[in-house]
Amino acid sequence: MENGRQQAGPIIRPVEREDLPALFVYLDDHLRDNGRDGTPLFQPMTRAESGFPIEKRAGFVVGTGAALGEPGWRRAWFALDADGCICGHVDLRARPERLARHRCLLGMGVHRDHRRHGLGMRLLDTALDWAREQAGIDWVDLEVMSSNLPARRLYERSGFAFAGEMPDLFRIDGEQLGYVFMTHRV
Numbered sequence: 001m002e003n004g005r006q007q008a009g010p011i012i013r014p015v016e017r018e019d020l021p022a023l024f025v026y027l028d029d030h031l032r033d034n035g036r037d038g039t040p041l042f043q044p045m046t047r048a049e050s051g052f053p054i055e056k057r058a059g060f061v062v063g064t065g066a067a068l069g070e071p072g073w074r075r076a077w078f079a080l081d082a083d084g085c086i087c088g089h090v091d092l093r094a095r096p097e098r099l100a101r102h103r104c105l106l107g108m109g110v111h112r113d114h115r116r117h118g119l120g121m122r123l124l125d126t127a128l129d130w131a132r133e134q135a136g137i138d139w140v141d142l143e144v145m146s147s148n149l150p151a152r153r154l155y156e157r158s159g160f161a162f163a164g165e166m167p168d169l170f171r172i173d174g175e176q177l178g179y180v181f182m183t184h185r186v
Contacts (some may be wrong), residue, residue: 010079010119011085012126022062023078026086027052030109040148041177042109044170045126056119063093069101069136070094076165077126079110079119087114092140103183104131109149119149124158131186139183146178
């Protein structure tokens with residue numbers, strides 16, 4: 001039960017250290033959708049290179065073991081279907097700037113087979129509820145490709161506010177793409 005009512009569909013739970021190998025397999029598959037088959041580019045990487053980079057794994061391994069408030073901390077949740085397959089994820093992580101410890105960054109994604117069924121909102125609600133309960137976190141920030149309108153609409157419905165845009169930040173596969181910055185006071 002979430003928010004006082006029964007939720008149908010995948011269950012959402014925190015990612016534990018022993019879950020990380022399965023999460024990395026899911027993330028690699030998820031990122032292969034980047035800019036393919038009608039899906040907007042959602043990560044600043046070429047379509048040919050889209051996948052979960054090996055060097056990013058360390059951020060999850062180290063971050064999930066770090067105490068909140070420590071540099072590099074990270075907390076993650078995933079959604080599991082009835083068969084135990086990962087169908088979405090969300091994570092919050094420390095901002096890299098030392099004097100911005102009162103803020104964190106959000107990342108998320110939903111598996112292609114589970115999009116447009118409310119799972120993205122449920123994942124966002126989970127992360128934002130957790131952030132509200134933490135002393136010292138006042139803001140959740142995110143960066144989204146400016147052309148990723150479905151994600152931007154989801155974030156707006158969840159209460160994120162537009163904080164700015166950097167146009168033509170990336171040149172990917174012949175396209176000029178920007179980043180939109182959004183923030184949510186918790």
